[in-house]
Amino acid sequence: MYTKKELVQLVDNMPAFPPSVSRILTLTADITCAPKDLIRIIELDPVLTLKLLQLVNSPYFGLSRQISSIKQAVVFVGINTIKNLALTIAPLEILNHDSKDTPHMENMLYHAIAVGVISRHLARRCSLSEIESTDFFVAGLLHDFGKMALYRFLPKKYNKTLHLAAKKQIPLHRAERKTLGVNHLQVGALLAKKWHLPMEFIACMGNHHDWKFSRTSLLQDCIYTANLIAQTIGVGDSGDPILTPSLPKPIERRLNAKLPELIGTLGDLAGEMHKAKVFIYHWHSDLK
Amino acid sequence: MKLKFWGVRGSIATPGPTTVKYGGNTTCIEIRTDENDLIILDAGTGLFQLALTLFPELPLTCHLFITHTHWDHIQGLPFFIPSFIPGNILKIHGAYDPIARRDIREILSGQLQYCYFPVREAELRSKLEYITLKERQTIEIGSTTVTNILMNHPVLSFGYRIESHGKSIFFTGDHEPLFNIYEPADDEYEEYNQFMIQKNQSILEFIRGVEILIADTSYTLEDYPLKKGWGHSTFDNNIALAKAAGVKKLFFTHHEPTRSDDALERAFHEALERNPRQPGDPEYLLAMEGLVVEL
Numbered sequence: 001m002y003t004k005k006e007l008v009q010l011v012d013n014m015p016a017f018p019p020s021v022s023r024i025l026t027l028t029a030d031i032t033c034a035p036k037d038l039i040r041i042i043e044l045d046p047v048l049t050l051k052l053l054q055l056v057n058s059p060y061f062g063l064s065r066q067i068s069s070i071k072q073a074v075v076f077v078g079i080n081t082i083k084n085l086a087l088t089i090a091p092l093e094i095l096n097h098d099s100k101d102t103p104h105m106e107n108m109l110y111h112a113i114a115v116g117v118i119s120r121h122l123a124r125r126c127s128l129s130e131i132e133s134t135d136f137f138v139a140g141l142l143h144d145f146g147k148m149a150l151y152r153f154l155p156k157k158y159n160k161t162l163h164l165a166a167k168k169q170i171p172l173h174r175a176e177r178k179t180l181g182v183n184h185l186q187v188g189a190l191l192a193k194k195w196h197l198p199m200e201f202i203a204c205m206g207n208h209h210d211w212k213f214s215r216t217s218l219l220q221d222c223i224y225t226a227n228l229i230a231q232t233i234g235v236g237d238s239g240d241p242i243l244t245p246s247l248p249k250p251i252e253r254r255l256n257a258k259l260p261e262l263i264g265t266l267g268d269l270a271g272e273m274h275k276a277k278v279f280i281y282h283w284h285s286d287l288k
Numbered sequence: 289m290k291l292k293f294w295g296v297r298g299s300i301a302t303p304g305p306t307t308v309k310y311g312g313n314t315t316c317i318e319i320r321t322d323e324n325d326l327i328i329l330d331a332g333t334g335l336f337q338l339a340l341t342l343f344p345e346l347p348l349t350c351h352l353f354i355t356h357t358h359w360d361h362i363q364g365l366p367f368f369i370p371s372f373i374p375g376n377i378l379k380i381h382g383a384y385d386p387i388a389r390r391d392i393r394e395i396l397s398g399q400l401q402y403c404y405f406p407v408r409e410a411e412l413r414s415k416l417e418y419i420t421l422k423e424r425q426t427i428e429i430g431s432t433t434v435t436n437i438l439m440n441h442p443v444l445s446f447g448y449r450i451e452s453h454g455k456s457i458f459f460t461g462d463h464e465p466l467f468n469i470y471e472p473a474d475d476e477y478e479e480y481n482q483f484m485i486q487k488n489q490s491i492l493e494f495i496r497g498v499e500i501l502i503a504d505t506s507y508t509l510e511d512y513p514l515k516k517g518w519g520h521s522t523f524d525n526n527i528a529l530a531k532a533a534g535v536k537k538l539f540f541t542h543h544e545p546t547r548s549d550d551a552l553e554r555a556f557h558e559a560l561e562r563n564p565r566q567p568g569d570p571e572y573l574l575a576m577e578g579l580v581v582e583l
Contacts, residue, residue, distance in 0.1 A: 075484055
């Protein structure tokens with residue numbers, strides 16, 4: 001069991017959210033951002049730089065020349081391509097993990113991607129712009145990061161927690177309280193604060209299981225809904241054995257549809273997920 | 289080998305009284321080899337008019353090379369009538385899109401989604417083959433070769449060099465010469481400059497010695513400062529490129545959609561006044577819809 005103080009310490013020892021990621025998101029929200037500013041941010045983050053170079057040199061690009069720096073990459077494939085690649089890689093970077101002691105991590109990651117893809121879909125369905133929809137994707141990708149952090153840093157205890165929730169058929173966050181004394185929502189919110197994420201993201205990471213009337217944000221409603229959809233249709237596995245059967249009425253009104261109807265609008269989710277998965281596997285295998 | 293321009297307009301089709309002479313269709317170039325093999329560069333709206341002339345040749349095999357998949361270079365594709373007719377073979381070549389993580393087939397079949405077009409890809413009766421190209425991959429069509437190089441545009445975009453029986457053509461697709469994103473006072477200026485020189489030089493070497501250069505010339509010198517970074521070139525840059533590469537004829541194409549025939553000719557003549565032709569310099573011409581050039 002962890003006390004609040006121990007929990008804060010645990011979170012303090014977890015990896016920092018790469019500052020480059022939030023800076024890239026902020027910078028590129030402005031379509032006229034200076035290319036050299038973007039390059040500077042990327043070059044300050046060695047891990048992101050490595051990932052970008054691996055990707056630019058991958059068979060996807062089919063370049064006839066080996067690219068060895070970000071500046072060279074910009075010259076050869078263009079600033080726009082590099083910008084969009086950085087935006088794709090950056091959020092995935094945070095979820096990088098070592099899977100030895102964490103056999104369920106892959107499924108959790110897949111669930112996180114599904115929530116990202118579905119909440120972006122919901123945002124587009126509400127006629128939000130592509131830039132705004134990207135926020136929905138990132139928030140979805142990050143919503144369970146508290147869980148993945150607990151799993152990554154306390155793998156044995158967390159495997160027991162998963163087992164307990166399945167055996168007793170109780171919600172995962174309640175099983176966490178029993179075995180760890182804290183739940184992934186608390187850890188997620190603490191991490192999000194530590195990383196200086198926007199308030200909206202902190203709210204999504206700290207509370208995506210209990211829907212409350214006091215909420216007004218579309219983002220939070222979409223994350224809640226996307227989480228439910230991903231669980232209902234069984235894309236990935238959040239580790240939570242308990243499934244909520246329907247959406248709260250105010251969300252139905254806001255999204256102007258009931259759960260089955262929303263699931264019906266998903267279109268080629270399998271295709272989108274496949275692409276995300278192929279991308280992630282490609283990216284991990286490069287690291288081996 | 290001969291070529292015919294079916295679309296010379298950039299960005300968007302611009303039919304109307306002010307573009308009658310040079311034409312309003314977007315990029316499409318037909319190339320016929322001495323063996324009468326059909327090579328088509330880009331599938332802008334000009335492709336539809338080209339398709340209408342192909343009926344006497346059916347069934348046919350058509351080798352289509354897409355420089356990049358922005359709308360003005362693919363919009364004619366769903367209306368390429370031979371693709372509806374059994375017996376025809378359509379070989380479509382282009383780059384992978386690493387951002388959308390889609391190959392050329394996925395990108396182009398997206399055009400045939402029901403919300404965009406009433407005929408789905410599965411309903412096309414011709415044989416469609418998609419070839420996702422790597423940079424500098426050579427495709428052989430009889431005795432002709434088509435090789436590509438990556439140009440500079442806000443998406444992966446290929447320029448194509450076509451060679452046949454000692455004759456050669458290079459088409460830039462959409463291309464902006466690289467510029468330094470740093471100020472001379474910045475520490476990074478020199479390093480970036482080296483990469484730029486390397487890339488510009490590799491493009492120049494790739495083009496060197498072609499008989500005909502067809503180049504994206506969207507802008508005048510006056511237009512350019514406001515449109516820097518949009519991925520298109522100017523009259524003056526292309527004249528310099530053509531001279532350096534030792535080409536015989538330079539065709540300016542991808543005409544800016546707001547430019548009337550008169551304004552286009554004015555811009556052309558002003559560029560030639562700034563760059564008077566010296567002995568041995570290339571011949572400069574404006575690409576015009578319907579124009580046929582024998583090599």
